[in-house]
Amino acid sequence: MFKAWGTLSLAVLCFAAGVTAHEHHTDKIEEGQAVSVDPIDSILWVHILIQTLAWGVLFPTGMVLGIIRSRWHVPVQTAGSVLSIVGYFLGHGHKGRQFSKNIHSAFAPSLMLLLIIQVAMGIYLKLHMEKGIHGRIRRIVVKCHGVVGKLMPVVTWAQMVFGGITALGFCRGDHLGQCLAHFIMGGAFIAYGVILTILLLVGQLWIRRMGRSQEFFDSLVIAAWGCVNTFTEHRWGTAWVRNDLQHTSMGIIWWCAGLVGVWLSRKRDGTPKRNLIPGMVILITGWAMSAHPQTLPLSNMVHKVFGYTLMGAGITRIIEISFVLKDSNATTQDGSDPNSFQYLPVFLLYASGFLFMGATEEQMQLLSDAHVSHVSYVLILYSIAFLLFLFVSMLLHLYAVSALGEHSKIDPEAPRANGIPNGHPRAVDRRVRDAEEFELEGLISEDDDAESPVAAKERHGA
Template identity: 75%
Template structure:
């Protein structure tokens, strides 16, 4: 489950930086896919968190209850994401689900004090991810897909916060197993030092993902729009000579040279006309 939070954060980073045009082609809002995955994940967790045939314990009941709320809220998110007025609508249901999951995890009972503190910080971090996601959709984007609908690459600095908190919550959750907590407790490691180390790893992964996406964007997307290929049989396009079948786009220097040549040509033509008139006389 911890790796699932990290994966969700990576997906949010992908959609934030390079995925907005893909979302437009699908004709769906981002919350439709989020809600669909949440509903499917909830169905699985509802029937797999308790080992059937054994006694129910407090952790089993809490995990099963979270699975139930996931698929219930996921269905609501799918319904609210349907197209209205010809365009898909955004909603805050996935953010609310993350917020409630963080609340449940922050109060998750544990056997060791160290484990209790790590789970508490994990829950608060997950609550922060859900809350910042709600703020992003409702106040930063104001239900739009991007800050500027005309530019799919436009982002706000606040939009980086929800995915990073998902990275951090995923590492905190993966690092809070009973075996790890017992080992750290025996070694005398405090929860503050351990949590800071996990946050540091989250920062490094967040940096690595952003660097990969930047590398992809630089090499996959041209900096200038491509020009249509001209007709091979034509010799000139808009006054620019063809080289190897491609039109050479005139720059400022070429235009200055052309203007100078035209000026000189006009002067020669005027001189020829004057000479012709004198000879006629």
Template identity: 60%
Template sequence: MALRGLPTPLPGLAISSLLLARPAIAHDHHGGSEIPEGQTVSVEPLDTTLWIHIFVNMFAYGVIFPIGMITKSRWHVPTQIVGSMLALLGFFLGHAHGGREFVGNNVHGLFAHILQILLIAQVVLGLYLKGHWEKGINGFIRKLIRPCHSIIGKAMPVLSWTQMIFGGITALGFCQGEYTGQCAAHFIMGSAFIAYGILLTIILLVGQVWMRQTGRSQEFYDSAVIAAWGCVNTFTEHHWGTAWVRNDWQHTSMGIIWWCAGLAGIWMSRDRDGNPKRNFIPGLVIAITGWAMSSHPQELMVSEATHKMFGHTLMAAGLTRIIEVAFILGDKQSLTEDGRTWNSFQFLPIFLLYTAGFLFMGATEEQMLLVAGSDMDHVAYILILFSLASLVFLFANMLVHMYDRLANPTSSKEMNGYTGVNGRPMEEGRIRDAEEFELEGLTSDGEADDEGRGMLRRSQEGHRSQIQGVPLR
């Protein structure tokens, strides 16, 4: 049964339009198409070349480029060069494989060319910036190129995620014809839950102080997005002018509760004096959404079990989020003023959002039919989805930690009472890390002269001597 019961974010319109693109011509490998009439792929298996294409591109776009994006040291350029070389290799392998055939102009092939154009543009812009041409007209051009280079770099992980989804559905011949709508809804909203989990991961690990400085509570932003999505869902789930059916009532009413509760959450995000105030509304909306989705009737047993597990996971994410805000944090933005610590319970609702996203992405009708026709039962399938969620959760935490270490070298204050080897404070090593990081920024950009570097070194050496002269506490 097709599910449209979750609001579709506006960025997902691009994905929907690409999924709706109709294939036109066959991609011929053998002088004649072997694709059955009415299908989008042939019955031949994926050959070795295509498997290499899959793994090389997943490693380049899913691992190397995200690491390069957050690396602002001398390793940034080498990392991006390696990623670009692998991406280029994967691109050519995708056009040199045998085995299974795919219809021409498929969504994965179309988006691959867009991705390659952006990659080439990113490399050219990066090389220009690396040249450090700043005199005359180059100074003005550099000011325009730098933000473009930054925006493309930050957008690349999102575009890469989209392309990997397109690759999966193209390889299996999914999401065509009558399945397009429900397929787009599952992948868009599943990805949205994962993206929400990633944002919460970033805020928890490195963004607590920043969130406090915005003058708004986190629930203000969450509730604003919930209200906006609810408005879109309310007026798009029913085809106006046609008869109302049961699913129309469910989906439209879910949109209504989203914008109604979202507006309440916005109002409650301030106290009587206008100060930021946390509240339970976003967690409650997530929990109610999970309850509603777990109640959708399904034709297949494995589909019913997967949807029910998705709903229960989403309910758990919402309830644990309420517990975190109300009882773990006591309505505060963070446990401590410096925002450098957290309670282990705070990771639970985040991890459940990752898991809910993968469960919903893996619950399309065609995927459920594929699992039902195999020897795999619903328990094994759900455990595999949990495993994928764990890997993405791990990788997101690793990236945030790596960024934090590079952008904010270890704090000068002692952490958790640890003073270092033989009772000596760890200040000297920390100051040296900070010095190396700052000097690396100067030497890599080439935007300061030798005198400036010498002044920075002398200043930091003096600061180090002052720190070393302070008695231990």
């Protein structure tokens, strides 16, 4: 196994350097264009499918398997690494459509280097060298391996977006600014939905330990994002054009409302308190985007549906806090059984993110020229949102079931803590007890702590 991983790492390292110097043919690209008019050939389609499977499915699944110390972590990551190498070769061996210099090909070597580093750290940890200086090195490598593993889905998402815009030759010249706005903001809504899904299904104990309400973190991010938008949506010193004023005013209301949300996230005694400010901000943003003026009728309709979807996310979030949870954190103490209504605002954030990412000027012009109706396009984007929501939920289910000790299979080679393998149900029960004892700390007097079991039994008996 170790020899195979070593050979794999060496192969990745060797071809990465060679492929970086590979020159793409651009003789068929017309002047002023980013891609040729040739269709995408079968080799490039296979490259897209393989890389989507490896980076989009196998690596995130392997990441979760690594977190729960499953014996399937190494096989899944090995399969993903092999597929990513094959896909990398295919990406530089296709025919048909030609591409000019682009960010997708420029970012690929960095992504493969990250994979090489991750594989190397995985091999080192699998050797279980813990004596002498290796004990200190191992602790550092364990943390770095975990950080890089959790970073991989983020950079993979960026590379997939780069691949999409490269395939169509979008987001160049004057279109770059609005492209960045759509993809960054749309991706932010999707990320918000993913984070809320994590907190909903497996993050309630973490929120309790933090001693903050969920709206504190939401409002803090909203305020920070509003400050960025306030000073970046308009080129200061130049004339106000098109939607500059609306974008800037939207940034202003975000940081104003975010500050209010932070303030309202605590009671007078300092304990956490839920509030409706993040939901109101999402609702107001959706209303503003539904009335955002556009040049194409198709773009107008897509932006309107995006605004309505975002308004739905804000309204359902308000209903969830006020009437479903009634200002509590969850329906149960550990959040293991959320109310079915709580999934609705989370999913609507996924859908609104994909709608906004799919509403750039060039995309709308392409669909308008092809006479695609906004209904068909919106349904396709909703379908993609459903698939991502399903995949995230499945990964969290895999983590939760294993962490709770149901049908978990523990890697016998995994590091142990106090004689108990990581991910063992007893270890989870201990973490739950620690969290409960942390919250009860201060309510137990020193006399109670000092009281012997016999005295306590006699007192309760009396």
